[in-house]
Amino acid sequence: MDLIALEIFAAVAQEGSATRAAERLQRAQSNVTTRVQQLEESLGCQLFVREGRGMALTPAGQRLAGYAERLLALAEEARQAVCSDQPSGRLRLGAMESTAAARLPGPLAQLHAQWPQLVLELRTGSSRPLADDVLAHRLDCALLAWPPPGLEDVEVPLARTQVFTERLLLALPAGHPPVTGPGQLQLDTLAAFARGCTYRRIGEDWMQRALGRAPRVLELASYATILACVAAGRCAGVLPHSIRELLRTPPPLQWLDLGECPTMLVHRPGYDTPALAALLQALRPHAPTSPSSSLS
Structure with missing residues (x-):
């Protein structure tokens, strides 16, 4: 063998x-x-x-x-650690859908231009599956919202560096009465990604406090579909402010600030290659915090 x-x-x-x-x-x-x-x-x-x-x-x-x-x-x-002090070979990076769409185009273009011999493989998914894939050596590193569901109170053997801060929004239908706190919510369904998504867990926790019970969850595969369901008046949805900023014409929804959530670059302890260092260097100049100004 x-x-x-x-x-x-x-x-x-x-x-x-x-x-x-x-x-x-x-x-x-x-x-x-x-x-x-x-x-x-x-x-x-x-x-x-x-x-x-x-x-x-x-x-x-x-x-x-x-x-x-x-x-x-x-x-x-x-091979990378021993044979070269420059980024080369393959780097398997995982990222949330929102991070890949809103945060990675600039850094990855810079990385490719500076180190064309580095082959970057990008895979998207939710935070918990990405963390599991890093631990199982299916990914070398991943960008995910911390902490992933189910790992909040667990000592996770992952090294992590915060690279972004996302401001999360709860999207509500335009016709919903104004909401300034959980007690005014009149919906019992959350449109979200499958289990393992940190943003979904944050939305579920907020709605559970509002309703006094767990909300129903409509599992969908994209932010576009989530926003379409919210606009139809059926449910609420959670998304980062950076995704809203990508929309040329955001649907006429209400937006409620849910606070901030860190995005971490995680990898296995001891995993230290020139490729990982180059990725981190490319990410840092593109790591603004989300705006805290009015979200209306």
Whole structure:
């Protein structure tokens, strides 16, 4: 079991096909198939079930996939740390949808221009899944709202640096009576992302105080859809002020200030590469705090 065999195994596992894995790795399909068979023979167990033209992981293959991700990530980290004092190789960055849209275009363009040999892979998601992916070596670092749901009172083995401060807003339909505090809320539904979103948890907590019970949650996949549902008068929604600023013509909604929430760059303790340092350096000049002026 060597790194090349693990790389081939991981590619087949991700693609679900030896053919697609071979195209991705720029190898002959026969070579990919042979290396997988040799790995199975060396481990003494079957890693894939052949299903027509596809390949699905067996339980043993699923267990190996987690180890393969961690071993390959550690090998890449070691390569960057030992072989170069300049950012190079691959950096797998996770970010919330709002952060990717409102905060990252400038820093990532600067990073690419300064270090073109650095390959940046960006994956978006909610705060808790991103934290879990960093801990499991599926991501090298992530930008997420702190603390992620379920980790508020837990000692999390993640190094973190605050890079942004987001001012959160509760969006209410235009026809809703004016709200200056929780007791005036007349809606019982929150439009939000799936569980694991810190902004959703903040919105749920605020609405629970207002209603005396947990709100119903309408799970949606984008801020555009969330705002459309709020504008229709069905529910409330939570979003950062930076997303509202991106809207050319914001819908005629009411906006209630929910306070500030820090965005942290998190990574595993001891993970220290030139690529990570370059990312942090690019983020810092673009890290203004959210405005605290009138939000009407």
